Amino acid sequence: MKTRPNYLAGAAACVWLLIVGVPVYSLLSAALQPQDQYTNDGPLALPSKPTWANFDTVLHSGFPGYLWNTLVVAALTVALVLLFGVPISYAVVRGRGWWSGGVFRIFLVGLAIPSQAVVIPLFLIVNRLGLYDSLWGIALPTAAFALPVTVLVISGGMREIDASLYEAMALDGAPPARVLRDLVIPLSRSGIATASVFAALQAWNGFLFPLIMTQSEGSKTVTLGLYNFVSQYSDNVPALLAAVLLSAVPILVVYLFARRALVAGLVGAGGK
Amino acid sequence: MASLIAGRTARRQQARPVAPTLERPGAGWAVPGLLFFAVFALAPMVGVLYLSLTSWDGLSAPQFTGLANWSRFLTDGQVLQATAVTGALLVGNILVQAPVSILLGVWSAGRQRNRAVLSAVFFLPLLLSTAATAVMWQQLLDPNFGLPAHLTWLFGNANPLGSQSGAVACLVLVTSWQFVPFHSLLYQGATRAIPETLYQAAAIDGAGRVRQFFHITLPQLRNTMITSTTFMVVGGLTAFDIVLLLTNGGPGTDTTILPFLMYQTAFRTYDFGYASAIAGFLLLLATGASVLLTRLSGYDRMTGTLEGL
Numbered sequence: 143m144k145t146r147p148n149y150l151a152g153a154a155a156c157v158w159l160l161i162v163g164v165p166v167y168s169l170l171s172a173a174l175q176p177q178d179q180y181t182n183d184g185p186l187a188l189p190s191k192p193t194w195a196n197f198d199t200v201l202h203s204g205f206p207g208y209l210w211n212t213l214v215v216a217a218l219t220v221a222l223v224l225l226f227g228v229p230i231s232y233a234v235v236r237g238r239g240w241w242s243g244g245v246f247r248i249f250l251v252g253l254a255i256p257s258q259a260v261v262i263p264l265f266l267i268v269n270r271l272g273l274y275d276s277l278w279g280i281a282l283p284t285a286a287f288a289l290p291v292t293v294l295v296i297s298g299g300m301r302e303i304d305a306s307l308y309e310a311m312a313l314d315g316a317p318p319a320r321v322l323r324d325l326v327i328p329l330s331r332s333g334i335a336t337a338s339v340f341a342a343l344q345a346w347n348g349f350l351f352p353l354i355m356t357q358s359e360g361s362k363t364v365t366l367g368l369y370n371f372v373s374q375y376s377d378n379v380p381a382l383l384a385a386v387l388l389s390a391v392p393i394l395v396v397y398l399f400a401r402r403a404l405v406a407g408l409v410g411a412g413g414k
Numbered sequence: 415m416a417s418l419i420a421g422r423t424a425r426r427q428q429a430r431p432v433a434p435t436l437e438r439p440g441a442g443w444a445v446p447g448l449l450f451f452a453v454f455a456l457a458p459m460v461g462v463l464y465l466s467l468t469s470w471d472g473l474s475a476p477q478f479t480g481l482a483n484w485s486r487f488l489t490d491g492q493v494l495q496a497t498a499v500t501g502a503l504l505v506g507n508i509l510v511q512a513p514v515s516i517l518l519g520v521w522s523a524g525r526q527r528n529r530a531v532l533s534a535v536f537f538l539p540l541l542l543s544t545a546a547t548a549v550m551w552q553q554l555l556d557p558n559f560g561l562p563a564h565l566t567w568l569f570g571n572a573n574p575l576g577s578q579s580g581a582v583a584c585l586v587l588v589t590s591w592q593f594v595p596f597h598s599l600l601y602q603g604a605t606r607a608i609p610e611t612l613y614q615a616a617a618i619d620g621a622g623r624v625r626q627f628f629h630i631t632l633p634q635l636r637n638t639m640i641t642s643t644t645f646m647v648v649g650g651l652t653a654f655d656i657v658l659l660l661t662n663g664g665p666g667t668d669t670t671i672l673p674f675l676m677y678q679t680a681f682r683t684y685d686f687g688y689a690s691a692i693a694g695f696l697l698l699l700a701t702g703a704s705v706l707l708t709r710l711s712g713y714d715r716m717t718g719t720l721e722g723l
Contacts, residue, residue, distance in 0.1 A: 148521075148623065151517070151521045154517060154521070155518070155521055155529075155532055158514070158518060158536065158594075159532060159535060159536075161591065162535060162536055162538060162539060162591070163535065164561075165550065165551070165554055165591070166538055166539075168554055168561065169550055169554075172553070180559065181559060184559060184560070184561075184563055184564045185553075185554060185559075185560060185561060185564070186561070186564050186565075222450075225446075226446060226447030226450050226451070227447065229439075229443045229444065229446065229447060230443070230444045230447040230448070232439055232443055233439045233440075233441065233443035233444040234444065236438050236439050237438055237439050237440065237441065237443070237444070238438050239441065241441045241444070242441075242444075245441075245444045245448065248448070248451070248456075249451070251701075252451065252455055252456075253704070254648070254700065254701045254704040254705065255455055255459060255697070255700075255701065256648060256651065256652040256696065256697065256700040257652070258652040258654050258673040258676070258677075258693070258696065259459075259462065259652070259673075259676075259693045259694070259696040259697035259700060260455070260458035260459055260461070260462050260693065260697065261458075261677075261680075261693070262458075262461075262462060262465060262676075262680050262686055262689055262690050262693055263457070263458035263461030263462050263465060263690075264454065264458045266461065266465075267453065267454070267457070267458065267461075282454055283454050285450075285454075286450060286451055286453075286454030286455045287454075287455060289447065289450070289451050289455070290451075293447075308436050309436070311436055312435055312436035316436070317437060318437055318438065318439040318440075318443070321436065322439070346543060347543040347544055347545075349543075349544060349545050349654075349655040350654060350655065354681065364543070364545075365543050365544075365545035365546070365655075366545075368545050368546055368549050369545060369549075369658075369659060371549070372549055372552070372659070379553050379556075379559060382549065382553060383550060383553060386542070386546045386549050386550045389542070389543060389545075389546045390541045390542050390543075390546060393541045393542075394541055397537075397541060405599060408540060408596060408599065409596075409599055409600060409603070
């Protein structure tokens with residue numbers, strides 16, 4: 143159908159390639175340059191004496207600890223979101239009564255609450271719960287704000303399950319918990335995977351909650367660590383950019399092995 | 415095993431008199447999640463409105479002061495400036511991101527091999543967190559050691575972050591750099607969902623590529639445009655981390671947007687009551703904008719019909 147090559151679109155795509163490519167190249171090049179070469183030649187130069195020293199510097203700073211904290215926060219966030227999101231979705235999709243539509247509507251409205259706007263009372267609540275400066279203090283609010291998308295995505299998947307399958311379960315007289323375990327969860331795996339990736343990415347990219355809810359070195363996440371590196375490595379730009387690059391490695395690994403799930407998770411509710 | 419089967423038949427016999435209908439989950443299933451959401455998302459919404467009526471330093475108990483914060487809010491020149499900058503950033507971001515991501519999304523929806531390869535490259539910025547993106551660009555935009563020193567034909571001799579217009583332009587550039595791939599993905603998916611028959615019919619009628627784009631592709635992308643714009647508006651109203659990391663609200667207070675002003679008022683000058691008034695205003699703007707945009711898209715009605723299934 144579309145056989146004639148579209149030169150105009152091709153040219154525009156090449157312009158965007160430069161806009162994306164040049165900074166990415168600079169990032170790689172700078173991270174591989176020794177500090178004195180970067181000062182003289184700048185981020186566009188070819189790294190003539192490539193070195194791993196910058197990565198070494200970063201890996202011997204607090205960075206591995208930040209990485210670990212981020213992984214813990216992401217795991218807690220995913221666990222919380224599934225723990226609450228799966229039963230809610232199940233109740234919304236299969237429940238009958240005025241409440242089931244109402245619950246769904248609460249989460250639809252919840253989509254629009256910007257976390258920035260409510261961060262002051264959240265700070266108060268986390269403090270009162272005694273969770274200030276702990277990883278739970280980051281994970282709990284992160285999970286709460288990922289919950290609306292989770293419910294939307296997972297309940298969307300559950301709605302696709304064919305009614306005849308439920309009838310088959312009815313012959314067995316299975317209670318709701320068994321129907322959930324044996325039928326609903328296995329058949330909405332892809333929605334659950336998408337929601338998990340989305341929640342993990344929220345935790346991974348989160349900046350505001352770590353900034354406000356934590357204080358000590360021991361509970362810093364990667365994003366906050368980068369913020370600190372800006373002043374700490376103000377005279378060592380290659381090391382700073384090596385840290386930026388290292389912070390993307392875990393997502394890159396996910397991208398290489400589970401591209402489809404990552405993209406679905408990124409798009410989240412927008413894909414619906 | 416035998417007892418298990420026996421148990422099952424016993425239960426089946428119990429259910430026999432009525433037709434075998436499945437027990438549905440009760441409202442109790444939703445309660446734990448609702449409570450969790452209420453504590454960490456809904457209560458803070460009410461809390462921010464209450465705190466906006468108090469004076470609070472974050473340590474002692476909040477003192478109720480009525481509408482004092484709000485009357486100060488209405489006459490605060492800094493709030494006015496922050497609202498204007500937030501608006502300018504929002505408009506700039508939509509004007510740059512919407513056309514670029516529609517074009518890229520439609521382009522990458524093609525199944526050609528070169529398009530697939532380039533799309534993978536275009537996707538790269540999404541692998542970086544916003545913090546990482548901002549830190550990277552802050553270094554790349556450094557007037558002495560970054561790109562401007564080596565690309566003087568493009569940047570001139572000025573510090574791109576040294577003036578208000580330059581700093582706003584940089585914020586738009588960096589935000590677009592990071593989020594255009596995301597919006598392109600939305601458009602790519604939506605474009606691929608357009609029925610091929612529409613294009614075939616148009617081709618038979620002799621419509622060229624440009625006319626097909628304007629008369630089929632764009633109208634079919636209408637809902638995605640609204641979704642994508644909603645994300646841009648809400649994201650733009652709350653673009654806090656990128657401002658903190660890239661410009662720190664400067665030069666001076668030139669890029670101090672509303673969420674940044676709120677953060678400074680609360681966590682740097684410890685005036686939590688007044689900061690809550692700013693936050694309340696932000697909440698109003700963001701929910702108002704997304705409610706308006708969902709109304710436009712009919713998204714609420716769409717899910718309404720799904721509920722009947």
